[in-house]
Amino acid sequence: MKTKLGVLVVVSVFITTGLLLVALKTSTELRFITVFSIIATLLITQFFAHGLTAPLDEMNRVAKGISHGDYTRRVLGADRRDELGDLATTINLMADDLEAVDRHRKELVANVSHELRTPIAALRAVLENVVDGVSAADPETMRTALTQTERLGRLVETLLDLARLDNGVVPLRAHRFEVWPYLSGVLKEANLADAHRKLASGSGRHTRTDVHLHLDVSPPDLTAYADTERLHQVVANLIDNAVKHSPPHGRVTVLARRGPQPESLDLEILDEGPGIPEQERHRVFERFNRGEVAFPHGKGSDGGTGLGLAIARWAVDLHGGRIGVAESTRGCRIRVTLPGIPVRRQLT
Incomplete structure (x- = not known):
């Protein structure tokens, strides 16, 4: 981008200098030369500006989509060899990471729901049988209920470990x-x-x-x-x-x-x-x-x-x-x- 802006300035200066030299040799009035110089500079600036702002507009649209939960959109032009290409690559990598995190979150909810459903259903069945008088509250029945409760405890402990992992530093008591x-x-x-x-x-x-x-x-x-x-x-x-x-x-x-x-x-x-x-x-x-x-x-x-x-x-x-x-x-x-x-x- 610095190179392109430098080229824009150099081209504008050359055009203005060239028109001034033409005016001196042909006795053209300075006001016409000034107008032509301004028009030419504006046209060149518009050409360069479009090449710079169009990718930014696209990045803005993709970023807004990501902010609304659409992680499937990607920025085109990541193959550009300038700062905008680097920025497009970074945004695409961020979108990939967010899409993966969102997918993992959904998988975690589904997995945890499945893991919770089984012991809860088993524990409920055992307790309902005891309440309805189908089964006696003997040690074997209570041991079955205890096993399902321990399974729930292990799952909760796993989720707590995940929270500790995400929080970063955990002090070691070695x-x-x-x-x-x-x-x-x-x-x-x-x-x-x-x-x-x-x-x-x-x-x-x-x-x-x-x-x-x-x-x-x-x-x-x-x-x-x-x-x-x-x-x-x-x-x-x-x-x-x-x-x-x-x-x-x-x-x-x-x-x-x-x-x-x-x-x-x-x-x-x-x-x-x-x-x-x-x-x-x-x-x-x-x-x-x-x-x-x-x-x-x-x-x-x-x-x-x-x-x-x-x-x-x-x-x-x-x-x-x-x-x-x-x-x-x-x-x-x-x-x-x-x-x-x-x-x-x-x-x-």
């Missing part, structure tokens, strides 16, 4: 802890939750109690330095993902090793499922990615809202660590590396 008893507790909680779920769903169906959870910590007195609450989110979500894609009577192994730094920790979660295609490995930790491509016959990467693995990555990033899908000859292998000293980071 401390030194023994890895073996800590991970043993996490696996025990997973087994208890699976037992409750099996009672609620009935026998004869493949549930997570069919999957054997194995813990391997070396050395046995291994210690680490991390926020145990956030680490619980990581391990629980990864185990949840692994067992959902394991075959009946399969095996999920949690490996814990000492990292390269003092109090650092290397974790691996291995399953015997179908694994994740290499071209999909970079997407499994994205929000709302339910893994329809990677797991076309399953429930998705986390079988629910598509937030479990995204929350796991968020918790690992909060520590300044790394998480990813590692090579494996069978099933899926998720590797987590936590540094010895956690780093507070501003997540976006």
